[in-house]
Amino acid sequence: MNSVTESVSAARRRTPLNRSQIAGFWGAWAGWTLDGMDSFIYALVLTPALTELLPRSGYAATPANVGLAGSILFALFLVGWGLSFIWGPLADRFGRTKVLAGTIFTFAIFTGLAATSHNVWELAIYRFIAGVGIGGEWALAGTYVAESWPEDRRKMGAGYLQTGYYAGFFLAAALNYTIGVHFGWRAMFLTGAVPVVVAILVLLRVKETEKWQKADAGTEHVKPLREIFGPVYRRRTWVACILLTIAIVGLWAGAVYEPSAVIQLATKAGMAKNDAIRTASLATGLLSIATILGCLALPPMAERIGRKKTLAFYFTGMAVAIAGSFGWAFYLPNGLAPFIAWLFVLGFFGGNFALFSLWLPEQFETRVRATAFAFCTSFGRFVGAGVNFLLGAAVLHMHTLGVPVALTALAFIAGLFVIPFAPETKGEVLPQ
Structure with missing residues (x-):
């Protein structure tokens, strides 16, 4: 009883957040939410957009061509995500808030421009540049929250922040259910230009973190990319790259192909086209809610059992959920309901990304933190681009999704053997 009373009292004694910390969090969260919305819009409008644009580009809009072109565009988008590592050194040199606003502005403008595409080549260019902006937002938002929030709050701050990305999935699904069905794919891309407003607010309302200001004033400017591969950080950099690669492969394999799988199963069940699209939107909403719950459950677990055991638990869950949904339920005679039920499990364990928002900042000092975060996430996206292209080729060759x-579940099983090489930072304060 005393221990319960003590933990309740400790929770009440948490350091209060000031106005700047609150405004900064909501700016970062809103950017991350709209980032998630933006990245998932493409998955939802893939088929109608390519069906219209492929004939204008000289290609027949056959299911095979739509699938192959979609995979190529996904891969280009991920390459853009991969190139987003450029934002990290900029943020370590010029500050978190200005560069964070720059990432939001970039992905918003080029998502809006995608609505003007006349052919697949234009769409590919716009999505590539939008990917560069989207890829930088997570690293900078995660770095900002870790550095600006008090030590006794920043762990939960990482979980709260990560919910934004999946709230964006939910928002994209809601927009597709309403705007997408009635006004088409171009209107969906236009909604992706809204984050420009958030970028302006970030620039005007959010103050720079004190940790960065102190580090910037007290040290010589280093070459952060070189330093994260120096003897101090080399091992943890590469281990983080591998673990993030596995998480990203799972995200893009499971979440991005989910709408197509639901539409196929709904069509197979006899639904009309619009009803199948609405069902995919509802399924995406369920996936998003489950992932938000997974993000919120993760920080307390990481504080109780440690970062490494928590990631092992979530990776195991991802492996089981991907195999259960795409390997089993997808092939049942009446697989729509079981598949959607598995999506809830898949969504919950997809919350593993919240651990990286919490864990990565703890592994690097302030002077190189944004660079390390951006590089590790970018590395995974480059590999994810290659895996996504191979998946598209496999779908085309095997004639099944x-x-x-x-098979991507195997990546998470392999990840269980990599986790022991990562540093355990439970109980440690954020390094200066």
Whole structure:
């Protein structure tokens, strides 16, 4: 009883957040939410957009061509995500808030421009540049929250922040259910230009973190990319790259192919086209809610059992959920309901990304933190681009979506053997 009373009292004694910390968090969260919305819009409008643009580009809009072109555009988008590591050194040199606003502005403008595409080449260019902006937002938002929030709050701050990305999935699904169905894919891309307003607010309302200001004033400017591969950080940099690669492969295999899988199963169940699209939107909403719950459950678990055991738990859950949904339920005679039920499990364990928002900042000092965060996430996206292209080729070759995606569960099993090489930072304060 005393221990319960003590923990309740400790929770009440948490350091209060000031106005700047609150405004900064909501700016970062809103950017991350709209980032998630933006990245998932493409998954939802892939088929109608390519069906219209492929004939204008000289290609027949056959299901095979739509699938192959979609995979190529996904891969280009991920390459853009990968190139987003450029934002990290900029943020370590010029500050978190200005560069964070720059990432939001970039992905918003080029998502809006995608609505003006006349052919697949234009769409590919716009999505590539939008990917560069989207890729930088997570690293800078995660770095900002870790540095600006008090030590006794920043762990939960990481979980709260990560919910934004999946709230964006939910928002994209809601927009597709309403705007997308009635006004088409171009209107969906236009909604992606809204984050420009958030970028302006970040610039005007959010103050720079004190940790960065102190580090910037008290040290010589280093070459952060070189330093994260020096003897002090080399091992943890590469281990983080591998673990993030596995998480990203799972995200893009499971979440991005989910709408297509639901539409196929709904069509197979006899639904009309618009009803199948609405069902995919509802399924995406369920996936998003589950992932938000997974993000919120993760920080307390990481504080109780440690970062490494928590990630192992979530990776195991991802492996089981991907195999169960795409490897089993997808092939059942009446698989729509079981598949959607598995999506809830897949969504919950997809909350593993919240751990990286919490864990990565703890592994690097302030002077190189944004660079390390951006590089590790970018590395995973480059590999994810290659895996996504191979998945598209496998789907085309095997004439099925389920098995190729289900095989990505093996990546999470491999990740269980990598986790022991990562540093355990439970109980440690954020390094200066």
